[in-house]
Amino acid sequence: KQEVTQIPAALSVPEGENLVLNCSFTDSAIYNLQWFRQDPGKGLTSLLLIQSSQREQTSGRLNASLDKSSGRSTLYIAASQPGDSATYLCAVKSGGNMLTFGGGTRLMVKP
Amino acid sequence: EPEVTQTPSHQVTQMGQEVILRCVPISNHLYFYWYRQILGQKVEFLVSFYNNEISEKSEIFDDQFSVERPDGSNFTLKIRSTKLEDSAMYFCASSVLGGQEGLYGYTFGSGTRLTVV
Numbered sequence: 001k002q003e004v005t006q007i008p009a010a011l012s013v014p015e016g017e018n019l020v021l022n023c024s025f026t027d028s029a030i031y032n033l034q035w036f037r038q039d040p041g042k043g044l045t046s047l048l049l050i051q052s053s054q055r056e057q058t059s060g061r062l063n064a065s066l067d068k069s070s071g072r073s074t075l076y077i078a079a080s081q082p083g084d085s086a087t088y089l090c091a092v093k094s095g096g097n098m099l100t101f102g103g104g105t106r107l108m109v110k111p
Numbered sequence: 112e113p114e115v116t117q118t119p120s121h122q123v124t125q126m127g128q129e130v131i132l133r134c135v136p137i138s139n140h141l142y143f144y145w146y147r148q149i150l151g152q153k154v155e156f157l158v159s160f161y162n163n164e165i166s167e168k169s170e171i172f173d174d175q176f177s178v179e180r181p182d183g184s185n186f187t188l189k190i191r192s193t194k195l196e197d198s199a200m201y202f203c204a205s206s207v208l209g210g211q212e213g214l215y216g217y218t219f220g221s222g223t224r225l226t227v228v
Contacts, residue, residue, distance in 0.1 A: 032214075032216065034217065036219070042221060042222070043117075043202060043219050043220055043221035043222045044202060044219040045219075046216055046217070046218065049216035089154065091154070091217075096159075096167045097144070097159035097161075097167050098144075098159065098167060098169070099146075099217060100156070101154040101155075102153070103152075103153050104153075
């Protein structure tokens with residue numbers, strides 16, 4: 001059974017810092033990995049999708065990498081801003097039609 | 112950008128009552144899903160739906176739950192007799208393709224917060 005873990009659970013940084021969020025998964029036989037953003041009490045906004053054959057994806061200040069063999073992904077946020085404050089979730093698709101989610105990293109960027 | 116639309120955004124119901132949560136998936140998507148997130152816990156898969164039938168369901172999705180696509184646009188989740196532990200945020204999602212492929216991701220709606228009292 002696929003298990004997804006995100007470290008750290010919470011992170012507080014000053015504005016302008018570059019930061020890395022980590023996601024690990026136990027079964028490397030995945031089809032893709034998706035990073036989401038969740039604001040308090042709100043829905044899930046897709047940030048980046050990495051297919052299993054890809055090593056990384058970039059969108060603006062966000063860069064996500066995937067190392068399938070070691071069961072890891074990282075989300076790099078450059079020059080963080082207060083508006084980046086949210087919970088970041090990673091989810092993997094491995095077998096069937098379901099996504100398995102990590103517990104999220106709650107990010108606070110202080111002005 | 113196309114969106115998945117969910118209604119209502121918040122529903123309060125009494126224990127034992129039936130509730131129906133509604134979703135309008137993206138029009139050209141073929142796979143539809145329900146997930147839930149109990150406060151403070153991980154997002155959990157409930158069910159996937161394709162070609163007018165359930166393609167996969169989790170252990171959570173017991174006989175109290177059902178899904179339906181009553182017309183060409185709506186996708187609903189019914190909980191027959193709600194319990195206190197059904198209180199959660201329920202997310203609908205859709206994807207272009209499903210199964211054993213990884214080309215496309217999932218688009219989630221903004222959720223329905225269900226509170227059972």
